[in-house]
Amino acid sequence: MRIKVGFQGVPGSYSEEALINYFGREVDMIAVREFEDVFSELDKNTIEYGVLPIENSSTGAIANVYDLLNRHDYYIVGEICIKVSHCLMGVKGAKIDDIEEVYSHPQGLEQCREYLSSHRDWKLIPYRNTAVSAEYVNEKGSKSLGAIASKRAAELYNLEILAENINMNDTNYTRFAIIGKEMDKSESPDKISIVISTEHKAGCLYNVLKYFAENNINLLKIESRPVAHTPWEYYFYIDYEGNLNDITVINATKEIERNSCYFKLLGNYKKHVDDIEDEGLLCKA
Amino acid sequence: MRIKVGFQGVPGSYSEEALINYFGREVDMIAVREFEDVFSELDKNTIEYGVLPIENSSTGAIANVYDLLNRHDYYIVGEICIKVSHCLMGVKGAKIDDIEEVYSHPQGLEQCREYLSSHRDWKLIPYRNTAVSAEYVNEKGSKSLGAIASKRAAELYNLEILAENINMNDTNYTRFAIIGKEMDKSESPDKISIVISTEHKAGCLYNVLKYFAENNINLLKIESRPVAHTPWEYYFYIDYEGNLNDITVINATKEIERNSCYFKLLGNYKKHVDDIEDEGLLCKA
Missing domain, CATH: 3.40.190.10 (Periplasmic binding protein-like II)
Structure with a gap:
């Protein structure tokens, strides 16, 4: 199967x-x-x-x-x-000058902001997904419609590429x-993701972060997201290095949990390191 | 003038x-x-x-x-x-059952996710702005179109409210x-916003945050955003309490600047405290 x-x-x-x-x-x-x-x-x-x-x-x-x-x-x-390398595409035979409306995922539009700012007359329509935008332009069949999506999407939806690699960052x-459904409990994972919130009144993000520094654990990322129903209170999504079979990592994670008023383990998994830089935010104490 | x-x-x-x-x-x-x-x-x-x-x-x-x-x-x-209290609106005479496409700002759609999930047949179109969505529905004049926007937008664009207060959180x-153009240098501001990035290799967010704790300064918020052209490196947008005429605040801010590889002061201004809770994230050491 x-x-x-x-x-x-x-x-x-x-x-x-x-x-x-x-x-x-x-x-x-x-x-x-x-x-x-x-x-x-x-x-x-x-x-x-x-x-x-x-x-x-x-x-x-x-x-x-x-x-x-x-x-x-x-x-x-x-x-x-x-x-991610974005292209502007339209129906076969369309020219850049024909374009009036451009569809893409909001982040696709944002990633091509500089290119799009030289076409201020285009109406930008944020859409569900880049490839869905390409599919939509193909369905409508109008030369006035463009989509921002991958080269592969242009091929699949029979569209013509009007401009290539239009995202502002090459990287x-x-x-x-x-x-x-199951946690990876093996020895191979080297990255942990958790969500915490600290107490609102006596809460202390700093007091939680210190366990990373004290235990020589490399913090990779902090992302904050609002807690629903409680304005201006936040969940912190924290990524750090480690494997949950390692006693230092277990102990630090326990301390973090004990000092948080909300704690959830999102997973332990293998970090993807390709040719992309990926270093820590925190010095190893 | x-x-x-x-x-x-x-x-x-x-x-x-x-x-x-x-x-x-x-x-x-x-x-x-x-x-x-x-x-x-x-x-x-x-x-x-x-x-x-x-x-x-x-x-x-x-x-x-x-x-x-x-x-x-x-x-x-x-x-x-x-x-922010969102309404679903359509042209005069439209009924909920007529609606096929709903326009709003992506965050407007997201804030009404629970309500919208009971209408899975509607096509949700993220748009530039909630009120622009209402204006658009009015222009098109079709009963199949809905917008999610404020009550005031419904009045201004002559639309009928089909459902009121549809955001999932009351709060x-x-x-x-x-x-x-000018910094407010008076005594009245009580909140400071800065952007920093810490060094990528030896970088140490924790070492920067400690100056807040050491100086008894209440950290209100941390938001991370990517640094363009450098994958997985972040700017940290930090809000904290204080006035930049106060010597403790000046000194802590200087230490933070000295320990950051990028530092920008976004402003010192009066915090808006209405009936909304707004407490610190950090204990005052």
Whole structure:
């Protein structure tokens, strides 16, 4: 039986590309409409794993994916970064001058902000997904419509590339989390993700962070997200180095949990290090 | 001469409401298309101040506004929080069952996620601004189109309210920054915003944060945003309590600057405290 893996979007999306890079082509790929649907498919046992974009190196966190990871009880079991290179595309025969409306994911538009700022007359329409935008332009068939998506999406939806590599940063990567039902408890993971909140009144983020420094643990990232129903209170999503079989890491993690008023372990998994720099934020004390 | 103040959107937007709450009605209100245009109007001296949404209590930071504040050299001179209560609206005579497509700002859609999840057949179209969505539905005049925006937008664009207060949190606030050309150097500000990055290799966020604890300074918020062109390196946007005429605050700020590889003072301004809780994250050491 082949493994079933879910992703948001349609064929040609960057999520599908991440899925193929991580799992190879010998799996069943299940495309769903919204990020949340990846979690409902896991609930229904129709997939074993999901692939979700979590952060782009130019435009930052995919905030609602962070919220969903906290809300649902699955684990991050892996990650993969892929290089994102956007193209502007239109129907066959369209020219740049024909374009009036451009569809893409909000982060796609944002990543191409500099290019788009020289076409201020274009109406920019944020859309669900880059590849869905390409599919839409193909469906509508009008020369006045453009999409910003991958080269592969242009091929799949029979569109013509009007401008290539239009993102403002050459180093434009998106990091995807692989989620599954079981924690990886083996020795191979080297990265841990947790969510905490500190007490609102006597709360002390600093007092929690000190356990990383004291235990020589490298903090990789902090992301803050609002706590619903409590204005201006935050969840902190913290990534750090370590394996949960290591006694120092276990003890530091316990101290962090003890000093937080909310604590959730999101997973222990292997960091994806390709040719991308990925260093710590904290000195090892 | 009346003061000229810029905001993004059209009449009926929450930004305009924040502007009126902060400055009153006796100012000239200049509506611009994009957040960035607020900065170009300041550059051109066509406005003296700008009003920009910076954070929502349910859905978090308005990330590109953070990036713009860092990129441009203006100061935060004030802030104001307003309660955001969304309505679903359509053209006069439209019924809920007629709706097929719903337009709103991506955060508007996200804030109404629970309500919208019971209408999975609706096509959700993220749009530039909530009030622009209402204006668009009015222009198109079709009963199949809905917008999520404020009650005031419904009145202004002659739309019928189909469902009221559909955001999932009753406590749904948006915080707006007031930006201007000069730092407020008076004694009245009690909140400071800075952006820092710590060195990538030997970098130490913890070593910077300790100056807040050591000096008894209350840290209010940390937000991380990517550094362009350098994957997985971050700017930290830090809000803390204090006035820059106070010697302890001056010294702590200097230490933070000295220990950061990038430092920018975004402003010193009066915290908006209404009936909204707003406490520190850090214990006062």
